[in-house]
Amino acid sequence: MAERVWQSYYIPGGKAKRTAYRCPPMPEKDSSRALNELCIVSNFVEVHLAREGHDNPVGINYLEKIQYPHLASIYGAMLAGVGYVLMGAGIPIKIPGILDHFANHETAGYPLQVAGMDDAMMTFSPQDFMETPLPPLTRPRFLAIVASNTLAGALLKRANGKVDGFVIEGPTAGGHNAPPRGKPEFNDAGEPVYGERDQVDLEAIAKFGVPFWLAGGYGSPEKLAEALSAGAAGVQVGTAFAFCAESSLLAECKRALADLGFAGTAQVFTDPQSSPTGFPFKAAQLEGSASDSEVYAGRPRICDIGYLREAYRTADGAIGYRCSAEPIAAYIAKGGRAEKAVGKKCLCNALLANIGHPQIRNGAGIEPCLITCGDDLNEINRFLKSKGGSYSAADVVQVLMSSVKKMIA
DSSP states (O other), X not given: OOOOEEEEEEOTTSOOEEEEEEOOSOOOTTOOHHHHHHHHHHHHHHHHHHHTTOOSOOEXXXXXXXXXXXXXXXXXXXXXXXXXXXXXXXXXTTHHHHHHHHHTTOOEEEEEOEETSOOEEEEEOGGGGOSSOOOOOOOOEEXXXXXXXXXXXXXXXXXXXXXXXXXXXXXTSSSBOOOOSSSOOBOTTSOBOOOGGGOOOHHHHHTTOSOEXXXXXXXXXXXXXXXXXXXXSEEEOOHHHHTSTTOOSOHHHHHHHHHHHHHTOOOEEEXXXXXXXXXXXXXXXXXXXXXXXXXXXXXXXXXXXXXTOEEEEOTTSOEEEEOTTSOHHHHHHTTOOGGGGTTOOOXXXXXXXXXXXXXXXXXXXXXXXXXXXXXXXXXXXXXXSSTTOXXXXXXXXXXXXXXXXXXXX
């Protein structure tokens, strides 16, 4: 396995102790066996732990843009009995076929996008990681996360296997959002403006004949009822669960933002520039986090985890790797354009810091977090009974399902 170095330290003030780790080598087209093993094991453990104590299906969500670890990660999740694989932030037409192959422990490939040349095929053979033959796995259902009717229809026609359904995600959802269609427009705060062309026709989606779920601002009983009335199988909810007691979000960040949400004063900014993926990315505005421009300016510009690196063709025809969040001079030296590096932030490091695993660098301090959530952060006061209080995941389910009970009654 890849080397992992654990360190313990105290946050300034000495009140809270953290543990951090130094990551293994960065992923690439032909990642090391050790890194592939780490992907298999980590995804297995994630799904295995999520399945403990109940018989409900568990899903795992991947970003198509993070291509390097797809194959090993999906196989590890399937070994643990994952029931659903969800994927957005791209066009995942090759994922259904991978699920079919891995169900029989067969070799599968996935095309890596490479700037300046045709896609390069990544391959993964489960047999290389087996000590003994294994029985066939259950093929998980595949749900594509989309933001348009056109993409949904294209996936059903072009995917190399069965697409079992869709998550229809609107621009108020946390994390990455699909960019607006048409000529870019921005509001006074600098956020992208979404219009009628970005609205999904749910009647047209229903005609595809596969189940769909609605996401982005659907974390309320009223919105769940609305989704069901529109023909949806249900809703996808993120923000409400991100701030519940069971969430692994850093405790002090969770508490601070929950208090703001309870007061109705929380702010979420849709940043059109920060993500190296090129997609708009939502960030909760929190003092001391990387959402503060001064805090992020004090961080050395570095890319040392590398999941969002772009593969590109080098001068000698080989494949190189660059990230628009790495030092600008290095990015330009690799053929990147300076304007594409403006405002970029290292999300790989920030998202690890969000769950209490920040990197520590000599002379550079502790990696700051960058909390992402949906625009409805202020709506979590429907679950909180008081400032400084907390609520459980079960509380969220109970509140949301109250609308279903009324519909049945």
